[in-house]
Amino acid sequence: MELQTHTTPNVAAVFKEHGPYVWRVLRRLGVRESDVEDVCQEVFVVVHRRLADFEGRSSLRTWVYGICIRTASDYRKRAVHRREVLTDEPPELVSASDPHGELATKRARATLDRILASLDDDKREVFVLYEIEGLGMAEVCEATSCPLQTGYSRLHAARALVQEAAQKARDEGSRPS
Amino acid sequence: MTDEMKPPTRLIQGAEDAYLRELLDAGAGELPGDDAMQRLATKLLPIIGGAGGAGGASAAGAGGAGAGTGAIVTGAATGTAGKMVLGAVVIALAVGVAGIAVKATSTSTSTSTSTSTSTSTSTSTTTSTSTATATTAPTSTAALTEPSTSPSTFPSPPTFASPSPSSPPEPEIAMLQRAQDSLRSNPSLALSQANDHRKKYPDGLLAQEREVIAVEALEKLGRGAEADQRAAAFVRRYPGSSHISRLSTLVGHAL
Numbered sequence: 287m288e289l290q291t292h293t294t295p296n297v298a299a300v301f302k303e304h305g306p307y308v309w310r311v312l313r314r315l316g317v318r319e320s321d322v323e324d325v326c327q328e329v330f331v332v333v334h335r336r337l338a339d340f341e342g343r344s345s346l347r348t349w350v351y352g353i354c355i356r357t358a359s360d361y362r363k364r365a366v367h368r369r370e371v372l373t374d375e376p377p378e379l380v381s382a383s384d385p386h387g388e389l390a391t392k393r394a395r396a397t398l399d400r401i402l403a404s405l406d407d408d409k410r411e412v413f414v415l416y417e418i419e420g421l422g423m424a425e426v427c428e429a430t431s432c433p434l435q436t437g438y439s440r441l442h443a444a445r446a447l448v449q450e451a452a453q454k455a456r457d458e459g460s461r462p463s
Numbered sequence: 464m465t466d467e468m469k470p471p472t473r474l475i476q477g478a479e480d481a482y483l484r485e486l487l488d489a490g491a492g493e494l495p496g497d498d499a500m501q502r503l504a505t506k507l508l509p510i511i512g513g514a515g516g517a518g519g520a521s522a523a524g525a526g527g528a529g530a531g532t533g534a535i536v537t538g539a540a541t542g543t544a545g546k547m548v549l550g551a552v553v554i555a556l557a558v559g560v561a562g563i564a565v566k567a568t569s570t571s572t573s574t575s576t577s578t579s580t581s582t583s584t585s586t587s588t589t590t591s592t593s594t595a596t597a598t599t600a601p602t603s604t605a606a607l608t609e610p611s612t613s614p615s616t617f618p619s620p621p622t623f624a625s626p627s628p629s630s631p632p633e634p635e636i637a638m639l640q641r642a643q644d645s646l647r648s649n650p651s652l653a654l655s656q657a658n659d660h661r662k663k664y665p666d667g668l669l670a671q672e673r674e675v676i677a678v679e680a681l682e683k684l685g686r687g688a689e690a691d692q693r694a695a696a697f698v699r700r701y702p703g704s705s706h707i708s709r710l711s712t713l714v715g716h717a718l
Contacts, residue, residue, distance in 0.1 A: 298511040305503065309495045323499065327506050331668045334510045339705045394489035401486070416473065418491050423470050438468050445474065452483040 295346065297334045304350045305330075307419065311351060314414045315358035316365075316403060329357050344428045351421065351429040355411050362407070397459075401451040405444055412437055413444035509640075635660065635667045642676045650683035671697070675706050678713050690714055 308329050309322055317325045332353050340349055402410050408430070415426040427437035474480065475487040495503070504511065642656035657677040664670065674697045681690035694710045698718045701707075711718045 296511075297507075301504070301507060301511045305500060306494045309499070309503075310491070310493055313493055314490055322495075323503055323506070326503055328668060330507050330510055335671065336705055391489045391492070394486050395493060398486040398490045402490075416470075417475060418487060420473070435468065441471070445471070448474070449480065449483060452480065452486060455486075456482045 295337075297330060297337060300333055300337070300346065300350065301330055304347065307347075308350065308354055311354050311414060311419055312358055312361075314399070314402060314418055315354065315411065316362050316399070317358055321361070325357060325361050328361075329353055332357065345425065348421070348425045348428045351415060351419065351425075352431070355415075355429055359407060397452075397455050401448055401455065404451060405447055408432070409440045409444035409447065412440040413448060416441055417445075417448075635664050635669050638663070639669055639673055639676065642673070642680075646676060646679060646683070650680040653677075654680035654684065671701055671704055671706050675709060675713075678710055682713050687714070694718055 305326070308326055312322050312325050312329070313319065329350075333350060336353070340346065344352075402414065405413065411430050412426055412432075415421045415429060416423065421429065423434065423437055423441070426441075427434050430437065432440070474483055475491060477484065638656060638660045642653045642660065645653035645656060654677055657673050657680060660667070660673045661670075661677075664673075667673070674693065678690045678694050678697070681687070681693060691714050694714045695718065697704070697710060698707055707718050
């Protein structure tokens, strides 16, 4: 009898467990809201296609994030090719009729995405996986296929850039118009 | 380990920059709602199936009475080379495709002898609605931030009362389903259908699966040289594809 070293899950299980996070990471990696369903779909087609090759060397989560990284990268390249600007429609100004702060959240998200878009891809990917998705650095480096030291360098550089950009955005936001 | 190599406190947990934390919170809190996950589950039904494949039946509900039940064999459960039939997509499924409801029952079995068998019976109906169940069970959250919308409530059984006619992969899947179904009884037709797919979706999401069907059809037709050529072209185009082992088996030599 052949020993099973790991059990490969089926695509449905992967979708169920990771679907929402696939969605979120794609958004932070520059996939527009209007495109995110289609790009999610691409991710799971790839998952389906390659799941049999998953050997369990990394966690399934890391493996799925790696697919997201590559799929989002392809998406951004396609958008560049089509000369599209990858930003969502800016949300309306926050108003008193927004008691739950949804518009404020949307604006914060739009600001974050603008900042993330100013990073180069390598830094953005490491930053998003570590700071937003909560992966450990070893997982981040596995998903982005970079050595650990490189991953740390990218993270430190990205953090500095993001902090500077956030400071600037806050100053601009608080400036009286 | 140098300080440079120590994981820093995540900014989202740090107290030094409340504004940046607010931005990151907003980004981390954007999870799809149930409706979005349902739409996605519907689009992915041919892949995630109504039964979720081997080992997942308990988590993924079987189709209800009169409902379409999709089954995809990923081959993952067997660990054999032969699992990659239609790239492991044994499209024995019932899915509303672009407004067309197909009612079918299917069973798919992978064996440990590098073969996958699938029986599928499909009966087209003129009914415009079909239902199928997908997955529902909650599972772990791996991310730093708990989702604001619990994934435990999706994907609930997707319905096809108003399928989107613009869902791009569905027509692809429908075309390949026909080609796959034709392979056994009429490889010539299967090849023709695969070629039709190539014309319509040269770079489609399921382009690799199409090529596997085409190579298999060519082999069945005794057109080994053409099968070789097409398989070689596949390897050039998709050098890292997991289908290469399947193609090697089909053409009878390593690619």
